[in-house]
Amino acid sequence: MARGTTAMEVRADGVAVITISNPPVNALSDDVMASLWRNYDEALSRNDVKAIVLTGAKGRFCGGFDINAFGNKPKYKPGVLSIDFLTNIVEDACKPSVAAIDGIALGGGLEAAMVCHARVSTPSAQLALPELQLGLIPGMGGTQRLPRLVGLPKALEMMLMSKSIKGKDAHELGLVDAITSANELVSTACSLALDIVEQKRPWFKSLYRTDKLPNIGEMKKILKNARVQAKKQAADVQHPIVCIDVIEEGILSDPRAGLMKEVISAKKLEYSQTSKSLRHFFFAQRATSKIPKVTNMGLIPRKIKKAAIVGGGLMGSGIATLFILNNYSIVLKEVDEQFLSAGINRIKANLQSFVRKGQLTKLDYEKKLSLLSGVLDYEQFRDADVVIEAVIEDLSLKQQIFSDLEKYCRHNCIFATNTSTINLNLIGQRTSCPDRIVGAHFFSPAHVMPLLEIVRTHQTSPQIIVDLLDVAKKIHKTPIVAGNCTGFAVNRMFFPYAQAAGFLVDHGLDVYRIDHVITQFGMPMGPFRLGDLVGLHVASATGNQYLQSYPERCYNSMLVRILLEDNRTGESSRRGFYVYDDRRKATPDPDLRKYIERSRTMAGVVQDSKLINLSDNDIVEMIFFPVVNEACRVLDEGIALKASDLDVASIMGMGFPSYRGGVMFWADSLSSRYVYNRLEAWSKDYGGFFKPCEYLTIRARKDASLVLEKLNTVPLVM
Numbered sequence: 001m002a003r004g005t006t007a008m009e010v011r012a013d014g015v016a017v018i019t020i021s022n023p024p025v026n027a028l029s030d031d032v033m034a035s036l037w038r039n040y041d042e043a044l045s046r047n048d049v050k051a052i053v054l055t056g057a058k059g060r061f062c063g064g065f066d067i068n069a070f071g072n073k074p075k076y077k078p079g080v081l082s083i084d085f086l087t088n089i090v091e092d093a094c095k096p097s098v099a100a101i102d103g104i105a106l107g108g109g110l111e112a113a114m115v116c117h118a119r120v121s122t123p124s125a126q127l128a129l130p131e132l133q134l135g136l137i138p139g140m141g142g143t144q145r146l147p148r149l150v151g152l153p154k155a156l157e158m159m160l161m162s163k164s165i166k167g168k169d170a171h172e173l174g175l176v177d178a179i180t181s182a183n184e185l186v187s188t189a190c191s192l193a194l195d196i197v198e199q200k201r202p203w204f205k206s207l208y209r210t211d212k213l214p215n216i217g218e219m220k221k222i223l224k225n226a227r228v229q230a231k232k233q234a235a236d237v238q239h240p241i242v243c244i245d246v247i248e249e250g251i252l253s254d255p256r257a258g259l260m261k262e263v264i265s266a267k268k269l270e271y272s273q274t275s276k277s278l279r280h281f282f283f284a285q286r287a288t289s290k291i292p293k294v295t296n297m298g299l300i301p302r303k304i305k306k307a308a309i310v311g312g313g314l315m316g317s318g319i320a321t322l323f324i325l326n327n328y329s330i331v332l333k334e335v336d337e338q339f340l341s342a343g344i345n346r347i348k349a350n351l352q353s354f355v356r357k358g359q360l361t362k363l364d365y366e367k368k369l370s371l372l373s374g375v376l377d378y379e380q381f382r383d384a385d386v387v388i389e390a391v392i393e394d395l396s397l398k399q400q401i402f403s404d405l406e407k408y409c410r411h412n413c414i415f416a417t418n419t420s421t422i423n424l425n426l427i428g429q430r431t432s433c434p435d436r437i438v439g440a441h442f443f444s445p446a447h448v449m450p451l452l453e454i455v456r457t458h459q460t461s462p463q464i465i466v467d468l469l470d471v472a473k474k475i476h477k478t479p480i481v482a483g484n485c486t487g488f489a490v491n492r493m494f495f496p497y498a499q500a501a502g503f504l505v506d507h508g509l510d511v512y513r514i515d516h517v518i519t520q521f522g523m524p525m526g527p528f529r530l531g532d533l534v535g536l537h538v539a540s541a542t543g544n545q546y547l548q549s550y551p552e553r554c555y556n557s558m559l560v561r562i563l564l565e566d567n568r569t570g571e572s573s574r575r576g577f578y579v580y581d582d583r584r585k586a587t588p589d590p591d592l593r594k595y596i597e598r599s600r601t602m603a604g605v606v607q608d609s610k611l612i613n614l615s616d617n618d619i620v621e622m623i624f625f626p627v628v629n630e631a632c633r634v635l636d637e638g639i640a641l642k643a644s645d646l647d648v649a650s651i652m653g654m655g656f657p658s659y660r661g662g663v664m665f666w667a668d669s670l671s672s673r674y675v676y677n678r679l680e681a682w683s684k685d686y687g688g689f690f691k692p693c694e695y696l697t698i699r700a701r702k703d704a705s706l707v708l709e710k711l712n713t714v715p716l717v718m
């Protein structure tokens with residue numbers, strides 16, 4: 001079956017309107033490109049056609065090249081689409097083309113639009129070259145035409161940061177020639193095209209414009225700076241540098257040489273591990289909200305208008321901020337005036353940070369704040385659609401809260417808890433509505449972190465999951481649906497990460513070297529710096545939960561406890577693994593040595609020369625393979641539905657580098673057998689913490705993939 005097509009209609013005024021149609025985003029598949037080429041051949045040869053307008057069906061111009069097609073055997077040889085068709089036939093044609101853009105013009109979509117001789121857009125259309133997010137570079141002339149249309153600095157910003165701009169801003173920048181409403185889009189584009197034919201408007205070919213390009217000296221300076229920034233952002237990836245090199249080629253030599261270099265480089269990058277990983281992440285993110293026996297049951301999400309939050313601490317106020325930012329009415333409950341005003345002040349401070357960054361106006365701030373009411377009882381909970389409990393991790397307190405909620409709230413109100421560890425069956429034990437109890441595990445700070453872990457028990461109703469998935473979309477969070485156990489999916493992966501780091505320090509490795517190596521691997525910070533940030537009290541409390549639930553596979557370093565005894569609680573007290581100045585800058589502390597020595601003595605380990613001499617790569621593997629091992633258990637137990645959910649969870653919840661595709665995808669790229677062999681060897685030397693689990697063992701024996709989707713539908717572990 002053909003993947004999409006284009007349709008051509010020749011109007012009475014002599015404009016051929018070609019419409020791309022490939023739902024849902026009008027992606028440029030091979031079939032679409034072949035059809036477009038046929039339409040162009042016809043339009044250019046017909047005497048009754050004076051000009052061409054290119055547009056997209058159903059209010060979406062084009063979401064770019066079909067991402068499914070990357071890595072497959074290509075229908076067209078490199079350069080055929082970009083040079084032979086788009087440049088030699090469309091751009092160099094004797095009839096002008098105008099792009100009529102509504103909705104989205106992304107990647108190849110924007111590149112096709114830039115080949116046209118003018119562009120008309122709606123003010124809200126979204127224009128971008130986001131290829132770098134997929135480990136690619138623009139491959140249909142974007143690296144050459146965008147700098148010529150918007151100038152080099154803006155083009156670099158848009159490409160290197162995959163930043164999109166709105167139609168109205170594109171107009172100011174000169175990327176778009178006219179702005180109009182969706183209703184008048186095609187007619188305006190047709191008039192503009194005829195104006196070009198009649199020489200009332202200039203006939204621009206983007207590829208040969210030079211008016212916005214800097215001189216060579218300035219260009220070199222700008223590109224040098226861009227290279228430094230790109231290396232700083234991710235030292236391990238190549239494609240941003242390749243993108244800059246390709247842009248430079250076009251400006252230094254000539255744009256056709258640039259086009260050729262772009263085609264060759266883009267093709268190479270398509271097969272890189274980085275691009276495979278990022279493309280996997282793209283689809284994995286979209287797959288998290290497809291839940292068998294839930295989202296395929298025809299259930300319609302209910303309208304959630306009012307949310308009530310119990311607890312205005314760090315999490316509760318972050319969640320309230322998030323909902324307010326997304327225009328939900330919020331009731332925040334605290335136990336007394338003092339706690340309530342502290343919670344409200346936190347929300348105000350959160351909102352003010354958006355004002356400071358220019359993301360909210362003062363008026364917006366006031367409007368958002370008016371959505372919040374602070375209360376000391378449950379009266380205003382009566383018409384809430386969802387309640388999110390965000391109090392301290394105290395089971396009897398939570399049980400009391402849910403029992404009270406049942407008395408006050410509507411019979412169909414969703415009862416969500418933000419617990420990161422406690423079994424939901426226990427939390428809901430004193431209610432008679434286990435079907436309405438669900439976990440909504442946000443990550444701190446809730447208004448910033450992109451993930452929402454939705455936890456269900458075997459009794460949680462599918463309707464509640466559908467409702468929460470819809471809320472997640474509206475508050476711009478990527479959801480993953482997990483089963484009920486200590487730590488759920490994300491924290492289950494976090495614990496071995498922290499414990500492996502503690503193990504290595506007890507066995508002689510340096511805290512700061514480990515943090516450095518892990519940061520070089522691509523994590524935003526190392527495990528010890530993260531411990532300081534989260535707070536060592538929290539790290540210790542959650543670590544204990546894990547110890548109680550999974551004692552057979554824990555490494556219990558005393559180091560955090562020893563630091564806490566000396567009131568080194570982390571960043572908040574300015575002393576933890578690091579010491580901190582007024583601006584929260586972390587500096588290694590030579591004094592740490594004495595705490596480490598105590599921890600080593602208590603662990604009773606003699607320093608192991610094999611471990612002290614570990615390479616950076618060994619450190620990475622000794623820290624992350626236990627994470628992979630636990631992720632395999634989480635999958636095998638049905639806590640996660642699919643391996644790709646764990647990839648998304650590790651990237652968005654832990655900060656695992658997206659260009660490695662997530663923990664499972666990364667492990668798979670090394671092979672299950674390799675991961676197993678290393679863990680098995682370490683478990684012989686150092687015990688059960690490293691012991692490969694059954695799932696990994698079986699996959700390794702068969703040399704099978706870890707990420708080959710194993711879809712667990714039932715049962716979830718309760």
Ligand SMILES: C[C@H](O)CC(=O)SCCNC(=O)CCNC(=O)[C@H](O)C(C)(C)COP(=O)(O)OP(=O)(O)OC[C@H]1O[C@@H](n2cnc3c(N)ncnc32)[C@H](O)[C@@H]1OP(=O)(O)O
Binds near residue numbers: 024068106138287
């Ligand atoms: C040669 C060129 O230089 C190379 C390129 O063009 S590379 C491609 C560049 N384009 C992109 O990166 C755009 C990627 N897409 C997006 O950012 C977003 O999907 C979007 C803004 C277009 C739409 O977002 P939204 O409305 O939230 O819907 P979203 O769920 O993301 O996508 C809808 C469906 O379209 C699919 N899709 C989106 N863009 C696609 C693309 N370019 N190719 C193939 N499928 C695509 C998604 O996988 C999803 O499929 P599903 O329903 O089966 O899960």
